[in-house]
Amino acid sequence: MTDPQPVLEKVRKGRKGAGLTLRDVAKLAGVAPITASRALNTPDAVSETVLKKVREAVERTGYVPNLLAGGLASKKSRLVAAVVPTIVGPIFLETVQSLTESLAAAGYQLMLGQSGYENSREDALLEAIIGRRPDGVVLTGIMRSPESRKRLLASGIPVVETWDLTPTPIDMLVGFSHENIGIAVARHLHAAGRRRVAVIAGVDERSRRRAKSFSDEAVRLGMAAGGVTEIPLCMVPAPTTLGSGRTGLSDLLGQDAAIDGVFCSSDVLAMGVMIEAQVRGISIPGQLAVMGFGDLSFSRDLHPQLTTVRIDGTGIGKVAAQFIIDRADGLQVADRVHDIGFTIIERESV
Amino acid sequence: MTDPQPVLEKVRKGRKGAGLTLRDVAKLAGVAPITASRALNTPDAVSETVLKKVREAVERTGYVPNLLAGGLASKKSRLVAAVVPTIVGPIFLETVQSLTESLAAAGYQLMLGQSGYENSREDALLEAIIGRRPDGVVLTGIMRSPESRKRLLASGIPVVETWDLTPTPIDMLVGFSHENIGIAVARHLHAAGRRRVAVIAGVDERSRRRAKSFSDEAVRLGMAAGGVTEIPLCMVPAPTTLGSGRTGLSDLLGQDAAIDGVFCSSDVLAMGVMIEAQVRGISIPGQLAVMGFGDLSFSRDLHPQLTTVRIDGTGIGKVAAQFIIDRADGLQVADRVHDIGFTIIERESV
DNA sequence: ATGAAAGCGCTAACAT
DNA sequence: ATGTTAGCGCTTTCAT
Numbered sequence: 001m002t003d004p005q006p007v008l009e010k011v012r013k014g015r016k017g018a019g020l021t022l023r024d025v026a027k028l029a030g031v032a033p034i035t036a037s038r039a040l041n042t043p044d045a046v047s048e049t050v051l052k053k054v055r056e057a058v059e060r061t062g063y064v065p066n067l068l069a070g071g072l073a074s075k076k077s078r079l080v081a082a083v084v085p086t087i088v089g090p091i092f093l094e095t096v097q098s099l100t101e102s103l104a105a106a107g108y109q110l111m112l113g114q115s116g117y118e119n120s121r122e123d124a125l126l127e128a129i130i131g132r133r134p135d136g137v138v139l140t141g142i143m144r145s146p147e148s149r150k151r152l153l154a155s156g157i158p159v160v161e162t163w164d165l166t167p168t169p170i171d172m173l174v175g176f177s178h179e180n181i182g183i184a185v186a187r188h189l190h191a192a193g194r195r196r197v198a199v200i201a202g203v204d205e206r207s208r209r210r211a212k213s214f215s216d217e218a219v220r221l222g223m224a225a226g227g228v229t230e231i232p233l234c235m236v237p238a239p240t241t242l243g244s245g246r247t248g249l250s251d252l253l254g255q256d257a258a259i260d261g262v263f264c265s266s267d268v269l270a271m272g273v274m275i276e277a278q279v280r281g282i283s284i285p286g287q288l289a290v291m292g293f294g295d296l297s298f299s300r301d302l303h304p305q306l307t308t309v310r311i312d313g314t315g316i317g318k319v320a321a322q323f324i325i326d327r328a329d330g331l332q333v334a335d336r337v338h339d340i341g342f343t344i345i346e347r348e349s350v
Numbered sequence: 351m352t353d354p355q356p357v358l359e360k361v362r363k364g365r366k367g368a369g370l371t372l373r374d375v376a377k378l379a380g381v382a383p384i385t386a387s388r389a390l391n392t393p394d395a396v397s398e399t400v401l402k403k404v405r406e407a408v409e410r411t412g413y414v415p416n417l418l419a420g421g422l423a424s425k426k427s428r429l430v431a432a433v434v435p436t437i438v439g440p441i442f443l444e445t446v447q448s449l450t451e452s453l454a455a456a457g458y459q460l461m462l463g464q465s466g467y468e469n470s471r472e473d474a475l476l477e478a479i480i481g482r483r484p485d486g487v488v489l490t491g492i493m494r495s496p497e498s499r500k501r502l503l504a505s506g507i508p509v510v511e512t513w514d515l516t517p518t519p520i521d522m523l524v525g526f527s528h529e530n531i532g533i534a535v536a537r538h539l540h541a542a543g544r545r546r547v548a549v550i551a552g553v554d555e556r557s558r559r560r561a562k563s564f565s566d567e568a569v570r571l572g573m574a575a576g577g578v579t580e581i582p583l584c585m586v587p588a589p590t591t592l593g594s595g596r597t598g599l600s601d602l603l604g605q606d607a608a609i610d611g612v613f614c615s616s617d618v619l620a621m622g623v624m625i626e627a628q629v630r631g632i633s634i635p636g637q638l639a640v641m642g643f644g645d646l647s648f649s650r651d652l653h654p655q656l657t658t659v660r661i662d663g664t665g666i667g668k669v670a671a672q673f674i675i676d677r678a679d680g681l682q683v684a685d686r687v688h689d690i691g692f693t694i695i696e697r698e699s700v
Numbered sequence: 701a702t703g704a705a706a707g708c709g710c711t712a713a714c715a716t
Numbered sequence: 717a718t719g720t721t722a723g724c725g726c727t728t729t730c731a732t
Contacts, residue, residue: 109463302625383711385717419724
């Protein structure tokens with residue numbers, strides 16, 4: 001009423017995108033704001049004529065809807081938060097990439113949070129996440145602190161935990177069994193005729209579990225030297241590096257010079273082992289079989305090619321995204337737990 | 351007025367975080383909403399007593415401010431968008447990590463966007479970004495399409511371009527000269543006595559520029575065989591892999607079996623070259639000097655250790671974050687262009 | 701199919 | 717130091 005011709009003024013000023021609102025577009029199209037809103041969000045609910053006029057107005061002005069305002073009004077932020085321990089370290093990359101893409105395709109954006117390897121930041125991070133009222137949170141690995149878990153649960157935000165299987169998921173879950181991997185790897189090495197195996201693992205709860213079940217199964221299969229109940233183990237810092245792999249092998253060889261197989265908790269570690277073996281003149285797989293975990297892109301290009309455990313990180317991202325999108329659409333997700341499994345990729349290093 | 355005791359009801363229902371508003375907290379603390387707001391955002395502007403009461407109320411209810419609403423009202427979203435071609439590929443990881451951290455420390459969140467290697471998605475991505483009204487956008491590499499650049503500029507959002515130096519930045523810039531790197535690498539190889547060099551580069555504009563200036567300088571220094579004006583070049587697809595490095599070396603050797611030095615546009619490529627050389631029984635650095643780019647974490651652990659070009663990705667992230675934070679604080683950023691330089695890391699492969 | 705009114709949860713601007 | 721009022725820009729609900 002007290003606002004004669006602000007649209008044209010603004011448009012003339014050329015301040016496209018900034019300060020331009022739905023009202024301006026609606027006015028330009030000669031309709032009510034709500035009608036313009038419908039034209040953009042539910043084009044089917046609007047007449048051809050109106051649709052065309054609104055689209056024209058949008059085109060002319062370069063209008064971009066304010067999703068903050070939209071989110072506030074509709075209580076759908078179209079934002080999804082992903083939490084990784086750290087983005088450096090190639091393990092979760094595939095998952096993050098596929099999450100970003102799957103979500104973008106459905107009109108959602110990904111907010112990235114790094115929890116770090118200490119608990120301290122978890123709380124602040126959680127606050128930052130909840131404050132944005134995301135439509136979902138994807139956790140890689142498990143939230144450690146029980147308070148954080150409780151808090152997240154209480155917030156009512158859909159949660160997908162990934163890269164693990166836990167008997168007590170917060171909400172939804174897509175992962176695989178680290179225990180089963182340890183067992184499968186031990187059997188694979190055993191089937192390949194190895195009888196004195198060892199393991200190098202990063203200081204990380206899940207690596208440790210893979211190592212533990214590997215060790216247990218190896219002992220059960222009689223792959224421990226001289227009837228002892230534990231196989232040689234070397235723990236290295238997270239994130240894992242080639243250097244750790246190299247020193248890891250040295251360490252293991254110190255514990256038992258006759259080992260003929262080693263399971264590494266990451267492909268990076270395995271590659272370090274291969275380098276160290278080469279430097280020491282140990283032949284692979286002749287004298288030593290090497291297995292990794294992750295099937296990183298380089299593993300197939302090593303010489304010899306690395307036998308490893310493949311996880312479908314892209315698949316995890318897709319399923320997680322779908323879980324959240326379905327939930328946002330009001331669908332009840334039937335199977336809240338999705339075991340994505342794993343595959344042993346047989347190549348040359350065993 | 352027509353709202354007797356909703357706070358306690360809500361609190362009693364235990365629906366913490368959800369549906370709980372500043373008004374509820376304020377009522378519980380016995381103050382006006384704006385006062386509660388001040389207690390949380392500008393604690394210095396409020397009395398001790400009030401501060402305590404509000405904090406208590408927040409504690410008791412588990413209240414988390416709605417940043418969507420806050421952003422809408424204050425026109426500060428505390429959100430920063432980062433655009434990378436793809437998150438897979440280790441080059442930008444350090445930068446993204448340090449961005450996330452620096453921003454989180456200042457109360458900002460990072461939104462991750464992947465532009466992909468085709469232009470098609472750039473436009474949709476830009477729309478999604480502008481729609482969130484972020485306080486800043488960090489671009490790794492340069493926005494290709496001119497319309498996108500214009501659009502971003504028009505939106506008025508502070509922009510930091512990174513990983514390059516361009517004479518015509520959109521807004522702010524933190525990077526380094528790819529040309530200077532090519533020149534420096536050529537000189538380094540020349541100083542090491544190499545006289546027949548070649549280059550393997552990913553199909554990527556910046557890799558190509560490093561390769562070009564390397565080639566030019568090499569020719570100038572007389573490092574091309576038989577007085578030709580171009581050195582052997584092998585282009586490989588992006589993102590680069592070990593496999594590309596291996597086939598790349600084969601290809602180069604096919605062009606000129608007597609090359610004694612090769613510059614790779616990434617450490618991954620360099621590593622592939624080293625593997626292929628080892629398989630072929632070519633000694634490094636004896637017969638062939640190898641240089642990479644990126645100084646990835648594994649490069650120091652290779653055998654021989656890789657001589658490479660180090661870029662301070664963490665530094666780039668920090669400076670970019672500071673640029674945006676300063677701008678959001680209303681400070682005028684004096685030097686909008688920051689050359690972060692590069693370092694040649696001399697190790698064993700040359 | 702279109703519109704009017706009300707409000708999402710917060711903060712800026714102006715009192716007091 | 718604290719409160720009142722009036723939006724931020726959109727969507728929901730309820731008319732028409």
